[in-house]
Amino acid sequence: MPLLPPETAIHLLERVVHLYARTFEDVPEGRTYLERRGITDASLYSRFRFGFSADALVNLLPRDGRLRDELKGLGILLEDGQERFAGSVVFPVCDAEGLLATLCGIPIGNEGADPQHTHHQRPRVS
Secondary structure (H helix, E strand, C coil), X not given: CCCCCHHHHXXXXXXXXXXXXXXXXXXXXXXXXXXXXXXXXHHHHHHCCCEEECCCHHHHCXXXXXXXHHHHHHCCECCCCXXXXXXXXXXXXXXXXXXXXXXXXXXXXXXXXXXXXXXXXCCCCC
């Protein structure tokens, strides 16, 4: 996979964060999961840009092409084309300069198990 310029990587990650945040507002599963764990302050949801992946991203993308390849390169899509964070509460993590550096996802489907945190580090450019 080609290495993306940092501006492109950040732009794509921001678009994914925006989609997941919008989904968090529209689909109750992520909010319900957080509320059951005592995170009920709605201002925190927007302040920290909580999102939810309802596995809709893959349906919005062209079936193949550069965009899918770039999202695979960033780790948003797995090699088989599925979303890494499907069924997860997702939130962005910023670096010391305030730039989006990674996404962290907490799968919510297995209520009895400890949540597993998944993340993808933004590719570093030399």
